[in-house]
Amino acid sequence: DAGITQSPRHKVTETGTPVTLRCHQTENHRYMYWYRQDPGHGLRLIHYSYGVKDTDKGEVSDGYSVSRSKTEDFLLTLESATSSQTSVYFCAIRSPPGLAEYFGPGTRLTVL
Amino acid sequence: GENVEQHPSTLSVQEGDSAVIKCTYSDSASNYFPWYKQELGKRPQLIIDIRSNVGEKKDQRIAVTLNKTAKHFSLHITETQPEDSAVYFCAASGGAQKLVFGQGTRLTINP
Numbered sequence: 001d002a003g004i005t006q007s008p009r010h011k012v013t014e015t016g017t018p019v020t021l022r023c024h025q026t027e028n029h030r031y032m033y034w035y036r037q038d039p040g041h042g043l044r045l046i047h048y049s050y051g052v053k054d055t056d057k058g059e060v061s062d063g064y065s066v067s068r069s070k071t072e073d074f075l076l077t078l079e080s081a082t083s084s085q086t087s088v089y090f091c092a093i094r095s096p097p098g099l100a101e102y103f104g105p106g107t108r109l110t111v112l
Numbered sequence: 113g114e115n116v117e118q119h120p121s122t123l124s125v126q127e128g129d130s131a132v133i134k135c136t137y138s139d140s141a142s143n144y145f146p147w148y149k150q151e152l153g154k155r156p157q158l159i160i161d162i163r164s165n166v167g168e169k170k171d172q173r174i175a176v177t178l179n180k181t182a183k184h185f186s187l188h189i190t191e192t193q194p195e196d197s198a199v200y201f202c203a204a205s206g207g208a209q210k211l212v213f214g215q216g217t218r219l220t221i222n223p
Contacts, residue, residue, distance in 0.1 A: 031209060042201065042215040043156070050209050058210070090155060094209075100146045101203075101211055103155040 003027045004104040006091050012110045019078040021107050023091030025071075031094035032074040033101060034058075034066060036087040043090070049074055081111045114139040116204050118214025126222050131192055133217045135202035136184040142206040145185045147176060150199045150216075159200075160187070189219075197221045 003026035013019050023032060033048040035058075045058030047066040055066050063085060065077045078085055091104040115138040125131045137145075146161035162169045162176045162185065169176050173192075178185040189196055199218050203211040 033210065043213045045210060048210055056209075099144050099205060100158045100161055102158065105155055 004091060004093055004102060006089075006104040006107050008107060009105065010108045012112065013081055014112050015082055016080050019081050019109065019111075021076045021089055021091075021109070023074045023076070023104055025074075025093050027093070027095070028071055029093040029095055030071075032068065033092040033094070034064075034074070034076045035090045035092065036060065036085075037090060037106075038087050046076065046089075081109075083111050085109065086111045114142055114204055114206065114212040116202060116212050116214045118202050118217060120217060121215065122218045122220070124220045124222060125192055127192055127194060129192055131189045131196070131219055131221075133187045133200055133202070133219070134184060135186070135204075135214050136182075137204040137212075138183065139204070139206055140180075140183065142204040144205045145176070145178060146203050146205075146211070147174075147187050148201040148203070150201065152198075156201060192221045194221050194223060 005024045007022045031050055034046040035043045037043050044060045046060055046064050047058055049055045049068040052068055067075045089107045092101040094101050118135045143164035147159050148156040149159045150156040160171050160174050160176050162178050173190050175188045197220050199216045201216050202214040205211045
């Protein structure tokens, strides 16, 4: 599965606590993405990265920050989690030459 | 920016029949169109893709067609089987650094 792992795979936390999700790739791809998936909303892009320390916002970036200090790791942080951030979070990498995105296994986050 | 519309949102077909899912896109510069299948509780998986210099592509029971003039592309699944039941997503990408996804179609194959 394109050498992508996500951790943790499941997390339950309380409103107001900080949460960091990790995406790790083993194949040295330049582009990495964070999506959230909620019923009725498909896949919505939160943030993406086009290189080390190079990131940009997606369509639902409010309340989220990201960091990429190494090619292989892309971190998503919820500074102060809210119940509206309960979701399944997918990381993806983009693999040329096909330009398809390949997804990690997902993290199910519940904010109580 | 790019906008992708996908229809229908749900589709139910009898086993053995064909299923067609359609997407339209807004940016005429888009040149790459992948389709993903997502089974319940799993990650989206790429099943087929097409570039703008090709009008049709087939892979066994699945095919994708592209009409650049009308800016729409479609996924065709023939001889449907129960394991085809899933949510399918289309996407489009031009020179931009990201894909834009449709809202998804929940396909149910009835035995």
